[in-house]
Amino acid sequence: MTTNDMPRWATGIVLPLLNLLSALLVAALAIHLLGEDPVDAMRILVNSAIVNPEGLSYTLFYASTFIFTGLAVSLAMQAGLFNIGAEGQMYFGGLGLTLAMLAFDASLPWYLLIPVGMVGAALFGALWAFIPGYLQAKRGSHIVVTTIMFNFIAASLMNFVIVKYLIPPGEQNTASRVFSDAAALPPLNAWFPALGDTPLNVSFFLSILALVIYGVFVSRSAWGYKLRATGLNKHAAHYAGVKISAMIIVTMLISGALAGLGAVNSIMGSTHYLSLNFVGGAGFVGIAIALMGRQHPVGIFLSSVLFGALIQGGFDLSLEKPNIPTETFIFIQGLIILFCGAMENLYAPVLIKLIKGKKG
Amino acid sequence: MTFEDLHLGSIVVSTVRNAPVLIFAAMAGLFAERSGVIDIGLEGKILASAFVSAAVAFTTQNPWYGILAGMAVSIALATLQGYVAVTQKGNQLVAGIAINIAMSGLTFVVAQYFFQQGGRTPDLGTARLPYVTLPGSAAVADVPVLGWIWTQLLGGHSILVYAAFALVPLVHWLLYHTRFGLRLRACGENPHAADAAGVSVERTRYTSMLIAGMLCSFSGAYLAIVQSGFFLRDMSAGMGYLALTAMVFGNWRPFYTFLGCLMFGFFTAVQIQLEGVDLPVVGRIPGALIQMVPYVVTVIALAGLMAKSVAPKAIGVPFVKSR
Numbered sequence: 001m002t003t004n005d006m007p008r009w010a011t012g013i014v015l016p017l018l019n020l021l022s023a024l025l026v027a028a029l030a031i032h033l034l035g036e037d038p039v040d041a042m043r044i045l046v047n048s049a050i051v052n053p054e055g056l057s058y059t060l061f062y063a064s065t066f067i068f069t070g071l072a073v074s075l076a077m078q079a080g081l082f083n084i085g086a087e088g089q090m091y092f093g094g095l096g097l098t099l100a101m102l103a104f105d106a107s108l109p110w111y112l113l114i115p116v117g118m119v120g121a122a123l124f125g126a127l128w129a130f131i132p133g134y135l136q137a138k139r140g141s142h143i144v145v146t147t148i149m150f151n152f153i154a155a156s157l158m159n160f161v162i163v164k165y166l167i168p169p170g171e172q173n174t175a176s177r178v179f180s181d182a183a184a185l186p187p188l189n190a191w192f193p194a195l196g197d198t199p200l201n202v203s204f205f206l207s208i209l210a211l212v213i214y215g216v217f218v219s220r221s222a223w224g225y226k227l228r229a230t231g232l233n234k235h236a237a238h239y240a241g242v243k244i245s246a247m248i249i250v251t252m253l254i255s256g257a258l259a260g261l262g263a264v265n266s267i268m269g270s271t272h273y274l275s276l277n278f279v280g281g282a283g284f285v286g287i288a289i290a291l292m293g294r295q296h297p298v299g300i301f302l303s304s305v306l307f308g309a310l311i312q313g314g315f316d317l318s319l320e321k322p323n324i325p326t327e328t329f330i331f332i333q334g335l336i337i338l339f340c341g342a343m344e345n346l347y348a349p350v351l352i353k354l355i356k357g358k359k360g
Numbered sequence: 361m362t363f364e365d366l367h368l369g370s371i372v373v374s375t376v377r378n379a380p381v382l383i384f385a386a387m388a389g390l391f392a393e394r395s396g397v398i399d400i401g402l403e404g405k406i407l408a409s410a411f412v413s414a415a416v417a418f419t420t421q422n423p424w425y426g427i428l429a430g431m432a433v434s435i436a437l438a439t440l441q442g443y444v445a446v447t448q449k450g451n452q453l454v455a456g457i458a459i460n461i462a463m464s465g466l467t468f469v470v471a472q473y474f475f476q477q478g479g480r481t482p483d484l485g486t487a488r489l490p491y492v493t494l495p496g497s498a499a500v501a502d503v504p505v506l507g508w509i510w511t512q513l514l515g516g517h518s519i520l521v522y523a524a525f526a527l528v529p530l531v532h533w534l535l536y537h538t539r540f541g542l543r544l545r546a547c548g549e550n551p552h553a554a555d556a557a558g559v560s561v562e563r564t565r566y567t568s569m570l571i572a573g574m575l576c577s578f579s580g581a582y583l584a585i586v587q588s589g590f591f592l593r594d595m596s597a598g599m600g601y602l603a604l605t606a607m608v609f610g611n612w613r614p615f616y617t618f619l620g621c622l623m624f625g626f627f628t629a630v631q632i633q634l635e636g637v638d639l640p641v642v643g644r645i646p647g648a649l650i651q652m653v654p655y656v657v658t659v660i661a662l663a664g665l666m667a668k669s670v671a672p673k674a675i676g677v678p679f680v681k682s683r
Contacts, residue, residue: 135662
């Protein structure tokens, strides 16, 4: 009996939960070794990330970005492509969005500016994913290595572009100028004052929409079927008439566009300018989210919220407990990838025995 | 600084000093990948061993203890990768990336906890590895050319530099001229055939991971206790990925991989030298753009414009014994 024979609730819910729990247990052990009380840390984290309405809306704000990077990685994963470049693609998406805003934010009204910004972000993100996709499809370069290289190249290139061209004259801060008010996404606290002072904005709904579209396309459309066939068995899919190289390129284009759209929430929804390193690891979080959420829309949503909560709760925790800096959550993120991605079947043998035992 | 201030000699010497980090890691990757296990976790292992060796060398004021401790932690991580790849039959890429991300966070947290210097360790001072002075250096120091070759190019490095360069022929010999090497390559190319011939694929892959872990630790130790003299957050800065690319570039063969490492070492040296230099025609190249060069070269190399690389056939595929 393999994991394929297990009921879906077991592979889809119980196993990921057990893996997540293991990762958190190791994290708790680390916190204990750092001389802090893990239970107390957990209490602070849950309080400031979920219970408190302002904290919760911060959690959802981070989640809105993570949903996009998570979707980017998930979509590529469906086709068997391991896109590690969401970080660089989102960074580049931010550049596309910013260029569009710098050009039009004085002349266009908000209802045109917002779509233009989104198109700019998606276009530049797609462009940055196109080259690795093309090289994989046509030249056989390994997408993992090329996307990693493209993250490095994006970081250097953006550093150059921002410092050389985007800093307004006389400014020291490595960032573009602030966009006009028309380019700002409406914040949700305008309608729900209870949320408090938070950057949560309408792109939260956009991310939900993206999740729904992803779900419908991947599991209900002919294209999604070809996508999954490519991921399951490239040779069989090719034999069945799927053009593999076109599939790879198109998938990477959409994946890059999704990663680029992650910049909309961060820039148009919050800072309103492009700054150095604004992505801050969201692309790598996307890898964790795709693995933990098993590329399923509901899974991606839940793990995005979890990571949003870890980031938000982590900030507050690091203020209260100096021994638990925010970097602890980079470590925890690695643990979650390890347990939920690499060792996803760690508990499968035990679980299979339990299920069998009940039936027998 | 002008164009005339660029010294070819110092670029060559600094290439020799930059290369060992890549050579140790790339040779480590070679063992892992030739046995069939993808080792994208080089970066994390370099970082972990860099931190631990710096921390232990500082605390004990003995660089050798530092190297040993770095080795222990790197081998532990490699064993974890082996466990995922061999026993769990899990995704090897994901395991490597998880290790890289986890170590990037953990080394900072632990460094901060012990030293309270923003994720940095204190300067090692005298706890760094000494530089080797070749016999007769004083006598030839003032002789033109020969003096430079003897004291700067060949002499004046840490023992680890010599070890790195000596490692390449050693790895070649191990892979191609020993029974262990033959079995190791068989496990990476066709594990079922190796299995049928009575070779334990599991044991061979675990052994390769142990060797890989050990070799990779020198990379981190060199970075922290030879090159910089302290540990700094994320100081590996993509070296693990570059080493991996040098290996792909070198077609998973020791000597070509070594050339790839020298090439990247050279680019790093040139980049440092070019910073703020006015070149003829193009003028001053911004540092950010020079930083890009090795990565761009890598992408071009990977696009097959230089040579078509052929990976071990069974790489990344968990071995399931057929019944």
